[in-house]
Amino acid sequence: MGPNVDRRPPVMADVARLAGVSHQTVSRVLNDHPNVRAETRTRVMRAIDQLGYRRNLVARALVTKHSRTLGVVSFDTTLYGPASTVYGIEQAARDAGYFVSIVSLRTIDRAGVNDAIGYLAEQGVDGIVVVAPQRSAARALDDLPAGMPAVAVEGWHQGEVSVVSVDQVEGARLATSHLLDLGHETVWHVSGPADWLEAEGRIEGWRAVLTAAGRPVPGMLTGDWSPRSGYHAGKELAAMAGDVTAVFVANDQMALGLLRAFTEEGVKVPEQISIVGFDDIPESEFFSPPLTTIRQDFGAVGRRSIDVLLRQIESGEALPHERLVVPPQFVLRGSTAVAAR
Amino acid sequence: MGPNVDRRPPVMADVARLAGVSHQTVSRVLNDHPNVRAETRTRVMRAIDQLGYRRNLVARALVTKHSRTLGVVSFDTTLYGPASTVYGIEQAARDAGYFVSIVSLRTIDRAGVNDAIGYLAEQGVDGIVVVAPQRSAARALDDLPAGMPAVAVEGWHQGEVSVVSVDQVEGARLATSHLLDLGHETVWHVSGPADWLEAEGRIEGWRAVLTAAGRPVPGMLTGDWSPRSGYHAGKELAAMAGDVTAVFVANDQMALGLLRAFTEEGVKVPEQISIVGFDDIPESEFFSPPLTTIRQDFGAVGRRSIDVLLRQIESGEALPHERLVVPPQFVLRGSTAVAAR
DNA sequence: TCTCGTGATGTTAACGCTAACAGAAACCGG
DNA sequence: CCGGTTTCTGTTAGCGTTAACATCACGAGA
Structure with missing residues (x-):
């Protein structure tokens, strides 16, 4: 057989070998580090797509401590409201270069929300959005892992997190x-x-x-x-x-x-x-x-909540808790009329 | 200040030190390895919740090559059908101990689906579910990364993947x-x-x-x-x-x-x-x-697709492609009547 | 010509975990 | 009472990446 007998996917070192550089240089190319000669860069790029190399974000996350993944905890995403909100969240997150890991609870209670948050934290998400339309669920936000950026959607205004909701x-x-x-x-x-x-x-x-x-x-x-x-x-x-x-x-x-x-x-x-x-x-x-x-406007709620969350994550600090309110809109159609007298 | 000055979350080694064992023993406890003395186990457990330790699944995934995360590519999850399907998928996945990472496409075309699959692959998902109700999107499944377990939902019957759909x-x-x-x-x-x-x-x-x-x-x-x-x-x-x-x-x-x-x-x-x-x-x-x-029955479709996918993942082999069909059900209500003559 | 700064690259050491092997203690039958 | 097995625990070496530092070449200014 040819030279690549093993079906193991290529790693950075393979690319480096093929391009005749060190693996660190490959890393620099991938991360748009400025100090790389143009010619070296193209040589590396060529090697990358010759091998069909894709970087391993798990390894990256281990060293950088950032997974670029956000956790979302929601409830019955079959309903139009939650579904639209989660959709808005996902869109906004992806536009900002983040992945979204979702947990949809069957029943929503404090323990369930807590478990979900725990799983997501283990998994290494950079922040968590909790769609917590019930009082009991909203309370679960009181015991978030220390230092975990979070935002509540349609949640309670009191407590230790920022909240985004429709008025x-x-x-x-x-x-x-x-x-x-x-x-x-x-x-x-x-x-x-x-x-x-x-x-x-x-x-x-x-x-x-x-x-x-x-x-x-x-x-x-x-x-x-x-x-x-x-x-x-x-x-x-x-x-x-x-x-x-x-x-x-x-x-x-x-x-x-x-x-x-x-x-x-x-x-x-x-x-x-x-x-x-x-x-x-x-x-x-x-x-x-x-x-x-x-x-x-569920889409707006989703987008705003990601804004708030990313600001927290990217600042690295515990920012003061905000309360963002999205205005509702009256839509006149045919089911109302002047009172009969 | 006390002994834990740093706010860095505890790692396995910290637990090990506190319990007076090696980090490997802690790992064994966490993974339910049989050969651990009962007393050692409880000592480790006590140390774990004394420190509030949570294991780092990113590090775990790096060495095991399994993230226990599944990728889902879908389209407009605001619609009842896709929303219900994705919900079913998420439930089934979580019941089986897997996380779900979702990408909701705004517009669905081959390039978009391909990108989404690429991102998910980089992120290290163990398998991918593509909700591909359009011909063009379904075709994107032809160029999946080699060896990536996948299943199409509501997709095309031809090609290199298993398909689950309603008849x-x-x-x-x-x-x-x-x-x-x-x-x-x-x-x-x-x-x-x-x-x-x-x-x-x-x-x-x-x-x-x-x-x-x-x-x-x-x-x-x-x-x-x-x-x-x-x-x-x-x-x-x-x-x-x-x-x-x-x-x-x-x-x-x-x-x-x-x-x-x-x-x-x-x-x-x-x-x-x-x-x-x-x-x-x-x-x-x-x-x-x-x-x-x-x-x-969207829920059934979601569950069946996870069944198929997990079977592929857990067998480790490229299984023959299946075509599962969920029967639809007729529901008689008031909008139909005998033809007027 | 010598030094020093700067840009481009390489080398080494983590990150936090599991796998693989190694060793110690306990148990067993002959 | 001794070799061999079994049970428990420890040590070491990665997984694939980035961070930090080291090195080297080159050109500018003295």
Whole structure:
């Protein structure tokens, strides 16, 4: 057989031998070190692609102490919100030259988040993004490994890490005010599950607007984000037909469930009841009627969180904790109308 | 200050010193080597959590040549299908003790997929899953680094890798046959974009059933998976009202667009036109009317692909290429009805 | 001409871990 | 009670890279 009998992938020393230089010179070429003669550089480059050499980032990470990998801990990345956020994170990270290692938790609790963070730390990530939309999960950030740069997304504002999130309270304000402006006496709310920070923020904003306007605050229905739970809430609301004229639903999927229930019960939207959702999922525009909703810019959240994290990593120091808020946007469509009188 | 002045994280040697053993013994404890005295083991364990020691998997990977990390290359993980598949992959991988490093491509072409695979290879992943739903992307698998275990998901059946996918052709058959069984003369089709393997499979199954039944094959409309493109297709179809009585739409999101267009044009579903979708996204059950569709078990696809990949990795050999097919499932709901006569 | 700085390269020593071998202690049957 | 096996532990040598320092050649300024 020929000279390369072994199928072992080439290493730096092989390239060096072929190019007639030392392995350190090869390293310098690869890392764009300035002090390399142009001719030497091309000779090395030629050797590199003659051998099909790829550098071993594991070995590199061992000596530099930087893996250029970021860890992401998330929850049910099947949902539109988390999926979009993680996508934004991944894009931003890759643009900055970082890899992303993901752990998607099935259930989200402090222990689970802690384990995930632990694994990622062992694996040598340079920093961690935790998408922690639940209070219990957010608390896990209190016991991060010392010195590990981290950022929370949609998390809690208190504690030892920076947080990036959409302004949920403001979004709920926009939704509720819009309905009040249309002349509705008050606005009902179908909320997300307890313990979810987003659900809490939306409740807070909704309640604040009603209170400020001196309106009665109706009892609240609680769902679990799923269309099915929205459907059940819709059935209840339909039974109270006359009383209810406006509903702010904590996400678009539940709003779809409401729409379905109302259709079945012969309640007309927006003629009898106005509905505002939250998220602006791609489907919302094509509901019947098209859904008025609050858009969250998940991509921006992902990008901002990587900004914050990389600033921490690259400074090497423990920077003061920031709280970045991405504004939500009101999207007017066909599910809301002036209150009937 | 006390004895640990430096904030450098502890290494194996520190544990060894504290436990009064050699670092190798610590390694043996960590790797569950059988030949360690019980008492020594507990002494080491005590030292480990006294110091808060975590092993450095980078160093470990350098010597073992295994990172226990899998690479995943995917495309637009914001869509329900890819998101669910990636979720399934991640779950299965973690259950098997592997990490997952993800690259989400913005646009999917051969060069992009190749780059992604290259990065992952440098990073030292033990194997790669490519979610390659487009012909062009699937072709990138032809030039994988030699000896790199890999599996394609929703990919092409030909070439040098194993493939796991849902049986698209069969799904389309189920949809089309159902409509024919209801007495419709023929079935129209709104397909996915050209070059997508799933779109092609669905067209093939649809056409096969019509041909086999001796029915005319109507002209086909082409969308891009988005609700909006379905909406446009719906407008066209509505204009041909009398002629069209049944439509098989290549995914649920486009079906939603059709539904919206039909509502606007006063076309009643299912009374005037029956519709079958594809995917069974969580929203479909709450469309108006609830959508009859074909369910894809994305989770199963993810799990099977990890099975195949790990078998390759752990055997260490180039196994024969498999083609695993996950059956689709017909879901009857309210958007289809017996043909009007 | 001599020195000194600078640029280009080479040499050596880590990084933190596991593999491979070596040695010591304990156990066994004849 | 002795050779041989088994069980436990230690020592040494890498894995493939970069950092730090050493070396060498060359040209500029005195």
